Amino acid sequence: MDIIVENLTKKYGTQKAIDNISFKVKTGEILGFLGPNGAGKTTTMKVLITFLIPDEGNIRIGEFNVIDQPEKIKRHIGYLSENNPLYSEMPVIDYLKYTAELYGLPKSKIKNRILEMINICGLQGEKHKNIGELSKGYQQRVGLAQALIHDPEVLILDEPTAGLDPNQIIEIRELIKKIGKEKTVLLSSHILAEVEATCDRIMIINKGKIVADGTAKDLRKHAQGKEILQVTIEDSDKNDVFKNLQELKTVSLVDFIPGKESTFEIQSNPETSSRRSIFKLCVDNGWTLTEMTVFETKLEDIFRELTMN
Amino acid sequence: MNNIWIITRRELATFFNSLMAYIMIIAFLGFSGFFTWFLGSDIFFIKQASLGSFFNIAFWTLFFFIPGLTMRLFAEETRSGTIEVLLTKPVSDWQVVLGKFLSTLILIIIALLMTFPYYITVASLGNIDHGAVWSGYLGLILMSAGYISIGLFTSSISNNQIVGYLLALFIGIFFQIIFSFVAIYMSGFVGEIFNFLSVPTHIESISRGVIDSRDLIFFLSLIFFGLILTEANLEKSRL
Incomplete structure (x- = not known):
């Protein structure tokens, strides 16, 4: 029925x-x-x-x-x-x-x-x-x-x-x-x-x-067409990496993660992915990429976003 | 019809499981027995083979006991929320109201049946008017049914049982004495109306052994109005 x-x-x-x-x-x-x-x-x-x-x-x-x-x-x-x-x-x-x-x-x-x-x-x-x-x-x-x-x-x-x-x-x-x-x-x-x-x-x-x-x-x-990544890049200068990441075409926002050395949160532009270009950037500069995690938007966040004014 | 009986059976089981029924029956028999046989204008005092003194005392005990039985019927269900579950079953509001009404009436009838030994005792002591006894019982049953329907209505007003009890007594006292007092001081048509609305008028006329259609009409309309108001209250909660 x-x-x-x-x-x-x-x-x-x-x-x-x-x-x-x-x-x-x-x-x-x-x-x-x-x-x-x-x-x-x-x-x-x-x-x-x-x-x-x-x-x-x-x-x-x-x-x-x-x-x-x-x-x-x-x-x-x-x-x-x-x-x-x-x-x-x-x-x-x-x-x-x-x-x-x-x-x-x-x-x-x-x-x-x-x-x-x-x-x-x-x-x-x-x-x-x-x-x-x-x-x-x-x-x-x-x-x-x-x-x-x-x-x-x-x-x-x-x-x-x-x-x-x-x-x-x-x-x-x-x-x-x-x-x-x-x-x-x-x-x-x-x-x-x-x-x-x-x-x-x-x-x-x-x-x-x-x-x-x-x-x-x-x-x-x-709710969220944007990709969010957590990336750790070692063997490099923190500020240099930050600057380079920001210059990538697909990246809309880069942020340091407080308390974590050389780890960044990267938000991509809608409908694009920055994973390939970050990897390429590391290879080109000889940096070591030790972590790259894709964050899924939690249902909790969607819920909050839709029901909070 | 079947649904009404299912609800009636459950309510009766609750009366008996919660001791309510036993307390009611024992207290009723105790009160009415004490005043019928031992104290005041009891049977030995008036020296007649009649159950008149029993009917007089039952008239008041039932008046106070019935709201105590009915106060729970809707108030508890609205307080705990079970009324919502019950009304989502395939039953109508009327079936619920009638089921609860019948269960209390049956309990009262059981209590009245237990006073039959009084009847047998008195009948063996002297020449009793059997017709008057039967019509006396009928009067008590009709009166009880009327007060049960008032009690059901007041129980459906609030989810507080005490409010239901007191409100039933408050409404009941008008039918029980106030209207007959008013009727004495009013003359003509108005006096007639108040006289018609007073329960003792009808009980007296029935207990004389004459069952007039006027008396039946009074009690049946009292029951009907009580029940219809109860149903309206149930209906109101879902708007």
Whole structure:
């Protein structure tokens, strides 16, 4: 089931939480939703799951319209809320049964499906405990289990790995990736590395508007066409090297790196590379080139650049 | 229909798992039993084979106990955020409201069923008017249903349970006594209206053994308005 969002606007009072955004998520795609706090990620998700009613715009999930047919859409969506609210006084197994019944799973299948979910989410040891007694990590698994119990075609996960330890994070990521192969997944996160590791596509949202949309590779290319190198040149006079580097045609900026003798940071002009000419320069002058590192623009930098004003 | 029952069952399980139900039943039986059999205008004092004194005391105990049962129903779910998860399941707002309403009503009915030994005892002591007993119970159930719907509404207003409790008592006290007082001092049509809005008027008329359509209309519309306001409150949270 594809998710198609067209010109969605949601206001809280006079403030626009989401400002006229449009996007599409295809079946089998995992879309990562990034943005600073208060950017409108959670609001967008709450509109998609039919909890909030949008002020303007049109949303379709599969053949259903969110505004006209919420009851039908709900059956096809699995949702994990941001802080994963659960009934703390209920035993895990009872809660999963309750959820399965609400989704209208046939009685004969409920038992097997619950056992399956308990296995997938690693809850065997905890199934008879009250949810309130579980650690944050296990509660997160219960949240995931209730979102997956009816085998939904669309999964909407608001910060699915919040509060988990590194091992659990990796497990949950693997799980999402596995599930995401046949389903449409939209997940939000603060952690850029996570989005990069899990998602096929990344969308960055800021102040209710989409500021970037594409694969991690696309975003890097788009945000910074410039090559940045760290170069160490020895057996030479520092200032002489500096002057010569600056004279190279492709180089736009040379900088000393504080605390490091004879190491330079070199920024090239857009769309060009200075690696060959630096090597040639060293050969011609008889200098020794001991290091040349290409710096990749970090996703963090792109994120900061797009979301800071 | 099925969804309503699933929600009702969960709420009932919560009542019983959290001791709320036991406390409510024991306190209710304790209060009403004490005043029916031992103190004040009890059965031995009035020397009649009638459950009138029990109905009088239950009338007040239920008034104070019901908001205590309903205050949690929405306030806790909005505070913890579980209401959001519940409403993203394929259930409608109405099903959620009705499920919670029914669960509390069933709990009250269970508590009332446990007073049946009183009925049996009194019936064995003298010549009891069976019709009056049944209609007395019916009156209590209708009244409880009305206060449950008010309690549900006040619970949906704020995520603070105490606010829900006090507000339910505040609204309830108008129906419980204030309207009947006002009715005494007002004459003509206005007096009639306040008289119609007062719960004791209808309870008295029902407990005489006559079930008038006016009484049914009053209680059913009280329930209906309470529930419709609750649903409107749920709806409001998603705009």
